[in-house]
Amino acid sequence: MRRRDFIAGIGATTTLSLPARAATTDKLYRVAIVSPVTPVSEMSKDGNHVYYVPLLNELERLGYIEGKNLLLLRFSGEGRVPQFAVTARNAIDASPDVIVTLGGVVGPLLAATKTVPIVAILTDPLAQGLVQSLARPGGNITGVSSDAGIAIWGKRVEMLRETIPKAVRLGVLASEVFWEIAGGAAIREAAAQTSISLVGARLKGDIQEPEYRRVFETIKQEGAQGLLVGDHPENFRNRKLIAELSEQANLPAIYADRAYVEVGGLMSYGIDLVEVARRIARYADTILKGAKPGDIPVYQPTKFNIAVNLRAARTLGLNLPPGLLARADEVVE
Numbered sequence: 001m002r003r004r005d006f007i008a009g010i011g012a013t014t015t016l017s018l019p020a021r022a023a024t025t026d027k028l029y030r031v032a033i034v035s036p037v038t039p040v041s042e043m044s045k046d047g048n049h050v051y052y053v054p055l056l057n058e059l060e061r062l063g064y065i066e067g068k069n070l071l072l073l074r075f076s077g078e079g080r081v082p083q084f085a086v087t088a089r090n091a092i093d094a095s096p097d098v099i100v101t102l103g104g105v106v107g108p109l110l111a112a113t114k115t116v117p118i119v120a121i122l123t124d125p126l127a128q129g130l131v132q133s134l135a136r137p138g139g140n141i142t143g144v145s146s147d148a149g150i151a152i153w154g155k156r157v158e159m160l161r162e163t164i165p166k167a168v169r170l171g172v173l174a175s176e177v178f179w180e181i182a183g184g185a186a187i188r189e190a191a192a193q194t195s196i197s198l199v200g201a202r203l204k205g206d207i208q209e210p211e212y213r214r215v216f217e218t219i220k221q222e223g224a225q226g227l228l229v230g231d232h233p234e235n236f237r238n239r240k241l242i243a244e245l246s247e248q249a250n251l252p253a254i255y256a257d258r259a260y261v262e263v264g265g266l267m268s269y270g271i272d273l274v275e276v277a278r279r280i281a282r283y284a285d286t287i288l289k290g291a292k293p294g295d296i297p298v299y300q301p302t303k304f305n306i307a308v309n310l311r312a313a314r315t316l317g318l319n320l321p322p323g324l325l326a327r328a329d330e331v332v333e
Contacts, residue, residue, distance in 0.1 A: 023063035023070075029288055031064070032073040032096035036084060036104030036233035040074040050259055051102060054274045058281035064288075077105055079237030081177075082206060084108045092116060098287050100280055103146070104233035106130060110141065117293045119143045119283045121276060123231075124182035125298055134298045142283060142296040144276050146231075152304065153183075153228070154190040156254045156269050159306075160226040161194065162321050163252055163267070167226050171200040171219035171251065173242065174230030175207060183230055199224050207234040209241060216245045224251060231256035231270070239263055243312070252316055258307040261332055266316065267308040267324075271301045305329040 023029060033043050033052070042049050045056035056066075064070040073094045077087040088108035091099055096116060099109060103121040110118070110130065120143040122130060131137035134145065161167060170191065178184055179202050191198050199222035201215050219227065227246055229235055235242060236257065243264035246253040255261070256270040279299055287293055307330040313320050325331065 023285070023288065026069075028069055028071055029064055030071045030073060030094070030096045031059070031284060031288075032075060032091045032094055032099045034075045034077075034087060034091045034099055034101040034105050034109065036077045036081075036087075036102065037079045037237040038076055038102070039078065040076050043072075043074045043076075050257075051273050051277045053277075055100070055277040055281050058278040059284070062281065062285045064285070077233070079234055080206060081234065085111070088112045098284050100284050106141070110139075114140055116140060117287045119280050119287065119293065121146050121280070122298065127182045131298060132294075134300065136295065137298055138294040140293055142293040142298055144279055144299045144301065146271050146276070146301070152256075152269070153186040154193065155304075156228060156256075157190045157194055157196060159267065159269060159324065160228070160252065160254050161196075162324055163318060164226050167196070169197045169199050169223050169225055171222070171224030171227045172198050172230065173200070173203070173212075173215060173219070173227060173235065173253075175203045175232055175234055178230045178232040183232070187228060187230075198228075203234065207238075209238070212238060212241060212245060216249055219251070220249050227251045227253035229253055229255045229260070229265075239265070247312065247315055250316060252318060258305065258330060261307040261309045261312075261330070264312055265309060266312045266318075267306065269304060269306050272303045272305050275303060276301060307332065 043052045045053055047053060066072050073096055075087050075091045077084045084105045085108040088105050089112050092112045098117045098119060101120045103123060106120050106122060118141040120141060122143050122145050125131040125145055130141060172187060174184060200219035203211055203215055229242060239260045240263040243260060252266050255265050255268040258268045261268050283296060286296060306328045308320060308328045309332040
């Protein structure tokens with residue numbers, strides 16, 4: 001059995017072995033949702049957000065009804081990294097029973113509290129020192145690890161090479177912070193294994209449209225033939241702009257999230273966010289029923305989805321390989 005499957009199995013067993021009882025209706029549960037990017041107005045089960053709709057629907061299925069026994073406290077960093085610490089502090093000050101977060105603000109949250117339980121999507125929790133181990137994270141945090149290391153970035157490089165076989169130079173759209181942690185290291189190693197040269201500059205400072213335009217210009221000047229887009233909050237917040245700039249630069253790009261494909265990006269390969277959102281909700285439920293987050297194993301997804309956008313392919317003048325289309329879980333017309 002693979003290590004990833006073993007850890008995933010532990011997580012599933014731990015959650016399902018707890019008493020399967022619905023949330024009580026005579027108690028008010030306070031759940032804080034903290035996003036590094038998504039506006040508060042979009043954190044609704046009546047919206048169309050790929051993460052928050054299944055998260056909130058799963059909480060409701062488990063017996064948590066907003067306006068009855070559930071008080072949802074919503075906070076957003078609006079994609080501005082310098083504000084993440086303030087956002088985290090505001091969430092803690094609201095005295096939630098548990099915090100759930102898509103990620104990106106985990107560091108500030110842990111800096112603000114060692115007692116309030118946190119359930120999060122974690123990029124590389126071991127490398128970042130956020131948990132003691134995946135099987136027993138310790139402290140006040142658990143969640144889902146979205147990191148598949150070099151394997152997932154190697155797959156993204158492979159998909160770009162399959163789409164543009166003659167490519168030898170790929171641009172990377174990533175922040176300086178992302179480039180220095182596990183994500184950047186995985187991209188560099190994946191490129192080295194396929195003799196691909198990585199070009200372009202890193203995103204700096206308070207990353208807004210002018211900074212994206214500067215980096216795209218550098219990527220074009222250095223002769224990139226395709227583009228790898230880092231999976232950090234600033235990029236997600238600016239996903240429509242990135243898709244537009246990629247199209248203008250005639251750069252086939254691959255992303256970590258299908259949300260980019262929905263706004264015009266070419267293709268994505270990443271974890272199934274719907275499944276992850278439901279897992280996060282179940283972990284929050286487990287904690288609200290008395291479990292300690294440090295005793296709940298960090299879950300590692302084993303399912304990864306491919307999404308492709310045929311309109312974007314036509315605009316870029318690409319004929320997507322039949323094999324890639326056959327493997328795609330979602331094809332956007």
